[in-house]
Amino acid sequence: MFLTLVAPWLSTACSHDSNFGPKLYDKVRVRLLSSVRCAKGKVALQRILITTEGDELVASTPSHQGSGNLLSMVAGNGLTLLPPDVDGEVGEVIDAFWFR
Numbered sequence: 001m002f003l004t005l006v007a008p009w010l011s012t013a014c015s016h017d018s019n020f021g022p023k024l025y026d027k028v029r030v031r032l033l034s035s036v037r038c039a040k041g042k043v044a045l046q047r048i049l050i051t052t053e054g055d056e057l058v059a060s061t062p063s064h065q066g067s068g069n070l071l072s073m074v075a076g077n078g079l080t081l082l083p084p085d086v087d088g089e090v091g092e093v094i095d096a097f098w099f100r
Contacts, residue, residue, distance in 0.1 A: 007024050007025075024099065025078075025097045025098055025099050026097075026098045027081070027095060027096070027097060027098075028050070028057055028078075028095075028096055028097075028098045029057065029093050029094070029095060029096070030048070030050055030057045030058060030059040030078075030093065030094060030096045030098075031053075031056060031057070031058045031059070031091065031092070031093050032058075032059055032060075032088050032089065032090055032091065032092050032093075032094060033058050033059060033060040033090065034060045034061045034090060035087065035088060035089055035090050036048075036061065036080050036082060036087060036088035036094075037087050038082055038084065038085060038086055038087050038088075040084075040085060041084050041085060042084055043081070043082065043083060043084055044080050044081075044082035044083075044086070044087075044088070045079045045080060045081065045097075046061060046079065046080045047061065047062065047075075047076035047078075047079060048060065048061055048062070048076055048077075048078045048079065048080055048096060049061075049062045049075060049076050049077060049078070050077055050078040050096065050098050057098075059078065059080070059094075059096060061076075062075035062076050077098065077099050078096050078097055078098045078099060079096060079097045080094060080095075080096055081094070081095040081096055081097060082094060082095075
């Protein structure tokens, strides 16, 4: 919610220039190295670790995604962006937020 509503509003309110930053994240396309399951009726914003493999961005889930698991929050550098009721399968290319 913060990334989709508050961050863009803050950028606009602070006269952010899209060419010169600073930016909180980039929206990128990544190839999944592990599957991502979506809760029924909800957008899948799961923590992922984005790295490069050759000239492509790839993403894996660092560990358990439970709300109390801080390790996956610290080990990750992005979030999946899957529409409601859509699972991400290994090898599939999806949208993601990549934190900078």
